[in-house]
Amino acid sequence: MDIRSLRYFIAVYEERSLSAAAKRCFVAQPSISTTIAQLEDDLGTKLFLRHSKGVSPTDSGSQLYPHACKMVSDLSAMRSLFTDTLTPLALSISLTPFLSGALISQVIKTMLDEVSGLTLKLVDESESADLRFTCQRYATDEDVFYPLWEDDYVIAMPLDHWLADFASLSIKQIDKQPFISRTPCDILESWNYLMQKQELTTDVRAQVKTEEYALDLVAAGLGISLIPEHSARGRSDLCLRPLNDVKLKRVVGLAHKKERSFPAHLINTILTAKQQLLVNNPPSDTRLT
Amino acid sequence: MDIRSLRYFIAVYEERSLSAAAKRCFVAQPSISTTIAQLEDDLGTKLFLRHSKGVSPTDSGSQLYPHACKMVSDLSAMRSLFTDTLTPLALSISLTPFLSGALISQVIKTMLDEVSGLTLKLVDESESADLRFTCQRYATDEDVFYPLWEDDYVIAMPLDHWLADFASLSIKQIDKQPFISRTPCDILESWNYLMQKQELTTDVRAQVKTEEYALDLVAAGLGISLIPEHSARGRSDLCLRPLNDVKLKRVVGLAHKKERSFPAHLINTILTAKQQLLVNNPPSDTRLT
DNA sequence: TCTAGCTATAGGTAAAAACTAGACCACTAG
DNA sequence: CTAGTGGTCTAGTTTTTACCTATAGCTAGA
Structure with a gap:
């Protein structure tokens, strides 16, 4: 006991x-x-x-x-007998949907371990929160943003797809392919811009809202799709291939309003957490299934 | 923490x-x-x-x-919120002969006081018992042994004996002295070994079975003897002297079979009892009568 | 009957705590 | 001065514990 x-x-x-x-x-x-x-x-x-x-x-x-x-x-x-003036710190944290739960919980765990007196409350994205797990793109000028990890976007396809023969793909090979579109998507604008610029199109077969659903449809052979690499972790019914001529990624991290100030050791802990993520989750080259 | x-x-x-x-x-x-x-x-x-x-x-x-x-x-x-009330604990305890009754009763008292629901039954050494008061030397590999106190062995002699002039004795001074031998004795083997090693002998004048009898013979002037210090406590007709070049002692405590498990509370109490013994019976340097 | 949500179990991995062996330091006896 | 003793600390290894993933089994509600 x-x-x-x-x-x-x-x-x-x-x-x-x-x-x-x-x-x-x-x-x-x-x-x-x-x-x-x-x-x-x-x-x-x-x-x-x-x-x-x-x-x-x-x-x-x-x-x-x-x-x-x-x-x-x-x-x-x-x-707290010997740690003087320990101010209990209660913060709220919001999550942007569709981030890697595994990585987020590692970061939160580190923060709770390292910062004594810290209590966290997870709130919905719609509410205002002291800290926000979000993508760098969504951080505004009024925010401070601490990057934590990067999600690389890859093309997901069925195991027997003909594109699977290539170790990596050119964006040109995507032209006119059956495609599963997913919204919201953090890099959708970049993607559309790149495609238009090279006058490429996709044959959109489905429009879905979650990564899981998109991956299921891909596995079912309905088409290919563009997803952050981590979200297909653990799925053996898919094949992932990186793009070699454009690099699509989102930077995920913690943001807070500039006017909000935090104890220095909390900030240090966030930086520590980033290091630990790198150690625990080695910068995986996209797996070649 | x-x-x-x-x-x-x-x-x-x-x-x-x-x-x-x-x-x-x-x-x-x-x-x-x-x-x-x-x-x-x-x-x-x-x-x-x-x-x-x-x-x-x-x-x-x-x-x-x-x-x-x-x-x-x-x-x-x-x-013990849920366990203690449900399990009255009945244990048997055996005694190796010739241990200090005063100290043993203090320990037993502590155990009965501290462990609610405990009842003890003292049985003869020949019977198997849950716990045994014994010397560390007699605890086997299959036992757990909790030391409680140490008995220092000293030389007992008549008040007017010529060796009484020394505050402490060398084993060499025992050579060829009239001696009261006592069996069984927990350290007899060590003693014999030490004597033989230095080629010393004693002039055995009597062979007795109990400490009291040995002390009576010593007081009567028949010779000197080797006894645990506690057993002469309260006798003013004797003089006790420690040995300064060899340290003879026995460690007395409670033993039980390793496979037998007891409530943690009981074990803690045994450890507490040891502390109390130290307080109540200060680690006496051999009294110089 | 099927599905969704919850708890229990099994098997493998990673972190924590234990042990052994030996270094180092201060004190003591010869 | 030197050897020995008794104490703590460090390094490296083994064992134990806690954790995770995957999955089975159960129950309630559609």
Whole structure:
């Protein structure tokens, strides 16, 4: 029985759900599941009843909850015994849709680990937030933008497509191909401009809204499409090829209003997080399936 | 900062030594060393001053100590929220003969006080028991051994004996002396080995089975004898002298089979009992009657 | 009956904590 | 002065733990 278990327990208790608790703790759902099971085993009593809509606390669970809260808060009080003038920092962060969840959670995890006293709240893009995960293109003059990683855009096609024989493609080879168009797309304007400039066209077979749907249609053989490389990570039913004569990419990072100021160590942590991303997610040349 | 770190911290604080804390926590010394270093790093303050004889707590360390104790005890209280009431614990304890009854009863008292629901039954050494009061030498590889105290062996002689003029004795001075031999004796083998190695002999005048009888014969002037210091406690008709060139002692404690597991609370209590023994029975340099 | 959403389990990987061995330092005894 | 002792720290290795992905199994609602 350690503090980590109690933190997870509190999250589950308050969310009434293992999956929701997992999201809140920025870990995968099985981690929560096994940890709670261990805790129950350790205490010799069931803490939650599992059902198809989530979990509900047993009497034991409800009894444990206040103790667990006290324990966790005592511990963080102890931490701040010697760190003077620790100002608790509560920030809201918004997400631009269709960014890589895996990378974002790595960054958030680093920030929570490194900046003591920091609590984050994820809000919808429509609300105003202290920090925004977004593309550099969307950062305005009134923003400060910290780049974190780059998403390279590649052409996705079925495994048996004739273009798959090329290690990389020229934009000219895309001319008149059946194409799955996707909106919104961060680089759609650049793409259209490039195509028009070379008087190329595509044969748009479908218009979809999400990357997953676009990829499904590509896998089904309906056409080819242009997508950020990371979003096809883990799909073996597709073939990805980079473009060799134009480089399409978006720079993703954190933005905030210039007038908003943050503690220096928070900014340093963002820069640290960028380094860690490079280490953990080596600058993958587009995989040749 | 987790509970494990705090446990180690408490052990170090109370033992004033990383190595001693390591023994108490049943881990290797580097584990303690690195964990304390991490904790100091985490809290941003040094907790101990290292010097050649061990460590001493800084102000920060002393400040942290009560908080850490509370945290750890809260946690074990939480553990027993659900388990303790359900399991009354009935254990049998056996005694190796000729240990100090006074000390043993102190330990047993502590255990009964601290562990709620515990009942003890003292059985003969020949029977198998859950826990055994015994010497470290008699604990096997299949045992876990918790040391409780050390018995120093001293030379007992009549008050008017000529060796009483020395504050401490060399083993060479024992050569050819009238001697009361006692079997069984926990350190008889060591003693014989030491004597033979230096080609010394004793003039055995009597062979007895108990410490009391041996002491009576010594007081009567029949010879000198080798006994654990505690067993002559309270006798004013004898003179005790330590040996200064060899250190003969036995480590007495509680042993149990490795495969047998006990509630952590019980184990903690045994460790507490050891501390209390040290407080109540100060590490007496052999009394110079 | 099919699908969607949730939890549990299995298997593999990466990080944390443990151990061993040995360096270094201060003190003590000869 | 030198050897030995008792203590902490460092480096390298092994073991344990926590985590992730993938997937199975269950239940409720369409």
